[in-house]
Amino acid sequence: MNMFVDMPGASGAHYRFRRVDVGALPAMAGNLIVVQPSDSDPILLVCMPAPSLSAARDLVMTALRLNPGALLYVRLNVARAVREAEHADIIAAATASGQDLARKGGAPMARETTAV
Template sequence: MNDFIDLTGASGATYRFRRRAVAGDHLPIAGNFALVTLVDGKVTVTTLGKSNDLSRLVAPTEPPEAQVYTRLNVARAIRTSEHDDLAAAYPEAQVIEH
């Protein structure tokens, strides 16, 4: 699994996410997150979300091969804008707020 992935929003903007290595092993900072699977180089986004504290994130566990990726965004307006852009680009993904 890659340590970094780039997800493209509906606007065409690209957002870089970093793989979260261990659940609960994250700084208490706000940001966006994505639950993704990567098969043969193809990224499938199953869940998108935003959180005021990524250290408290309890990510969905389905599908079991999925990995959590996070993107740090302290400013609420930026976090919300990026989340909305990504949600529009991946309509099949479950969208949650934490």
């Protein structure tokens, strides 16, 4: 999978995320996604904003452990309003495309989360 992935929002905007290793999660604010690569579009498993991405490490490690082959991507942004608006736009697009936004089969799926 590429070093970057563009996630569509319901608004029509696309948000570029950069692939990172879970050990390299910065202590900066931003949004993160965990996706499962597929032949077409990546499958969104986790999508969340965080005032400190490193604080989400445990949740990300669980998602990666439960979903072999899944990848972590981040988008750094400082303003809380921007993080939350982008998160809501991505979740709305995932919901509209029919992705299951609840836990399914024990694997963390894309869901609205509270900031950590």
